[in-house]
Amino acid sequence: MMLLGLRGIGKTVLLNEIGRIAENEGLLVSRIEAPERQNLPTLLYPEMQKVLRSLSTVEAAKQLSKRGLKALRGFGSIFKIEFAGVEVGVEPEPGLADSGDLQHDLPDLFGVIGRAAKAADRGWVLLIDEVQYLTRPDLSALIIAIHRISQDGLPILLVGAGLPQVARLAGEAKSYAERLFYYSEVGPLDPESAALAVQKPIEREDASISASALDSIVDRTKGYPFFLQEWASAAWDLAEGPEISNDDAARSYNATIASLDSGFFKVRIDRLTKAEVAFVRVAAGLGDGPYPMAEIASAMGRSQSSLGPIRANVISKGMMYSSEHGFLDFTVPLFADFMRRQKLV
Ligand SMILES: Nc1ncnc2c1ncn2[C@@H]1O[C@H](COP(=O)(O)OP(=O)(O)OP(=O)(O)O)[C@@H](O)[C@H]1O
Ligand SMILES: [Mg+2]
Known part of the structure; x- marks a missing residue:
């Protein structure tokens, strides 16, 4: 998924939350975050090691997990992973997950782990x-491994x-990714859920919020969610209580915007070069997205092809994404508003 x-x-x-539910169901859970400059083998190695060690304590899965740990040993050497916890006394198993080609080795490893997990009646x-x-x-190798599994x-x-x-990256890496994954779009909360997200934590503290304050937030x-969190927090801090009034909500709005501008929004722009900022500023000046690439180019007085590298960079840095063919939009909700506010300063 x-x-x-x-x-x-x-x-x-x-x-x-999915991880918490899975743990409660008795499943083994690993959590990694892909940073911009770290490779998948290095990220996955300690997690696969933990899972195999844990499975090796189950009698029915002992042999398979030992085999997995051997494979992991070879994998660690070939991918030059510097790990603290070298398996003492574990000899690598030649020919298993040690070809140096992740597209072969990762499916091999996932296969052994999967069989060990099955034997242990775990997941x-x-x-x-x-x-x-x-x-x-890395993405290709991961998709192949999951496909095999x-x-x-x-x-x-x-x-x-x-x-x-x-979705596009996965499809480009392996065309069958489209059928392999269940893609679930996470969008803004509907009004009822948004109200609950604000109200529930307040009520847990034996306080309350007026209906009109809640409506306006x-x-x-x-x-x-990021905006709800920030505003509700600012309103909470400002209110005398025990009820957060409409006036409290209204008075905390500016503090909320200021805090988002200097935090959530600003960290995105800080990662861009001057030329990329100019590109983003021109896009925001056109209104709210999605923006036709042709329009950004013409507003900058440049050709679309000459903007290619800048376009590629704002996408790879996660600032914008290609929403449909020939269009770009911000990955940060309400970002165009933020850029336009910066102009006034
Ligand atoms: N279901 C929810 N209920 C209450 N608050 C939420 C909920 N989901 C998100 N939030 C709030 O929104 C903030 C942003 O959520 P989260 O970090 O999960 O976003 P994200 O989609 O991972 O963003 P990014 O792409 O920047 O990593 C959280 O820190 C939390 O304050
Ligand atoms: Mg996140």
Whole structure:
């Protein structure tokens, strides 16, 4: 399963919740986040080691997990993984997961882990956040491994989360990815859920919020979780209590925007070069997205092809995504508003 959505929409929260549910069901759960410059073998190695060690304590899975640990040993050497916990007394098994080609070795390893898990009557849930930062070869290898697992009916489940472009990236890496994954779009909360997200934590503290204050927060945040969180927190801090009034909500609005501007929004722009900022600023100046690439180019007085590298960078840095052919949009909700506010300063 792949959870796809914009920044601050609740993907990580959802992934953690899925992990909690899986743990309560007695499944083995691993959680990794794909950073921009770290490879998949290095990220997965310690998790696979933990899972195999845990499975090796189950009598019925002992042999298979030992074999898995041997394979992992060879895998660790060939991918030059510097790990603290070298398996003492474990000799690598030549020919298993040690070809140096991740597209062969990862499916091999997942196969052994899956068979060991099946023998132990357990399951392994692998949660990967920020999937869009995986390199194409890493993503391909992961897809092949999951494909193999699903064909062999082994108990390994991948739940990924990332920006909307993940669907396209996965499809480009392996065309069958479209049929392999269940893509679930994570969008803003509906008004009822948004109201609950604000109200429930307040009531847990034996306080309350007036209906009109709640309405205005739900309405103006458009159900975006990061915005709800920030505003509700600012209103809570400002209110005398025990009820958060409409006036408290109204008075905390500016503090909320200021806090988002200097945090949530600003960290995105800080990662861009000057030329990329100019590109993003021109797009925001056109109104709310999605933006036709042709229009951005003409507003900048440039040709579309000359903007190719900048376009590629704002996408790979996760600032924008290609919403449909020839169109771009921000990955951060309400980002165009933020850029336009910056102009006034
Ligand atoms: N279901 C929810 N109920 C209450 N608050 C939520 C919920 N989902 C998200 N939030 C709030 O929104 C914030 C952003 O959520 P989260 O970090 O999961 O977003 P994300 O989609 O992973 O964003 P990013 O792409 O930037 O990583 C959380 O820190 C939390 O405050
Ligand atoms: Mg996240």
